[in-house]
Amino acid sequence: MSDALGSVRDLVPIVCVIAVFQVFVLGNPVAGLAPLAAGGLLVLLGLTLFIYGLKLALFPVGERLAHSLAAKGSAFWLLAFAFLLGFGTTIAEPALLAVAEEASRVAAVGGAIPADDDSRARYAFVLRLVVATAVGVAIVLGVLRILAAWSLPLMIITGYLLVVVITTLAPDDIVGIAYDSGAVTTSTVTVPLVAALGVGLASAVRGRNPMLDGFGLIAFASLTPILFVMLFGILTQWT
């Protein structure tokens, strides 16, 4: 019940913004109130169920796996798990599909690849592989960081520097898409799992603070795709 009330509170702002702009700024009456209300109710119900399922399944599973893997003491399996989790959840990500298609159109317009459907489809697929690999590498890096207690700010700032340097070398058309692809890759199902993995691992490894070491995995996952996509843009330009 309190979950449902929370969901109501979460959605009120969106409804207010749309209503105010629709009526007062654009001066349109809101057409079709019935489907709108039905949609709103579905969103409400969906959010409530999702949060409930999250607490029941995704959080405990992610944490327990992290604990068992840490207890097993095999760095290989832990890193393999990290890579597969990042790669596997990203390759099927619908938002990434959309971005990859858009990018292939841009590349065809810019003349980096031939403008036929085949080479565009291949370009989009390779781009998805690149981004999924980037996210896999990101989670591996993040897990390594938790194990070895490397400094997160230092790593992220180095990443930022690399982004700035590579931006100057990358073709202009790819930069916007590369920057956006970083944020797009972390979906609603991946985020809770990855957060549970990080926190679970940081509380299982001795001497780690879950607050200080448990978070930061998603930060890597939104940084590495930017780098990988720009490098990919540079490489396809040359070949």
Add this chain to the structure above:
Amino acid sequence: MDLIKSALAILGSTARDVLPIALFLFAFQRFVIGKPMRNRKGILAGFVLVVVGLGCFLIGLEQALFPLGRMMAEQLTAPEFLGLAAERLRWQDYYWVYLFALALGISTTLAEPALLAVSLKANEVSGGAIHVWGLRVAVAIGVGTGVALGCYRIVSGLPLHYFIAAGYLLVVVQTALAPRLIVPLAYDSGGVATSTVTVPLITALGLGLAEAVPGRSPVQDGFGLVAFACLFAVISVLAYAQLSVLRSGRAAGVERSPLETGD
């Protein structure tokens, strides 16, 4: 009938997204850990709830919010609405767009399920020192500001990487000054804030705006709003932590805030 068909399609694609992850988790548990999962029924029920919940959520968005949001983005950026000849528009004339971007960024972020999940986790891990609602409002304000500024960039046509590099610099400075414990969470909040709800709406806003503004191409200028949102969420969470340290420092004299000491 169409409604039912599209509803089934969305449920199907949600299941397809979640199924590989679930299978992968179960396989790892079974073959690498070598122990069957405890409380299997409860976890299966949880996965079903996640799929059904996410499905309903997306159907509701598709039916109600997304079409309206996209339409409004188009209408607000149309020269007819702005009431001037397209060639004579200056960046100031788009003030309604900036305001809409701010409001849209804030309100959609508050509804983002991934952010709610991470806030719950952060609240639990920090022993209540980080408030769920406080963190979400901080991220939302960051996203709103980022999207509004990103719209200004599209209208003005300034290069994206100038803004991003300046933002990075700000993050570096703030990292040095902010309480140590908030830094990882703040870095995460960027990627977390931009997910299922925000990305489609603000991407539509960016592409619509780049199409409507004379001299901008959707391909070169339409992207980048998500990157702005992501970066400003980080800045905003760091600022929120800095502010709360300042405030608690003032209220309690020399006593340090729980964020700083890590208790």
